[in-house]
Amino acid sequence: MDFFQHAAYLTARVPRCKCEQHGVQTVDVPWGWKGSGFTLRFEALIMVLVGAMPVNAVARLVGEHDTRIWRVLKHPVEAAWAKLDCSKVETICVDEKS
């Protein structure tokens, strides 16, 4: 995120190797998930901002395209769905559909 009118960039080279069998592989980093392009702290800021304003407004504020903001929002949901085991669920009750 920029500091007032000054553009700010934070870059870090992630160690990578090229394997003939698995292609290019990178290590997991503690500051973000693979493919995000953002730090976890920046994503936390985005989460707070979208609680108070539309995604398009957040995108303009942080200088990103709204599709990247939506990806930040969808990632934790998709990760939770991936871990969810519904193999023992037999019945689902729905009270309201709105």
Ligand SMILES: [Zn+2]
């Ligand atoms: Zn390999």
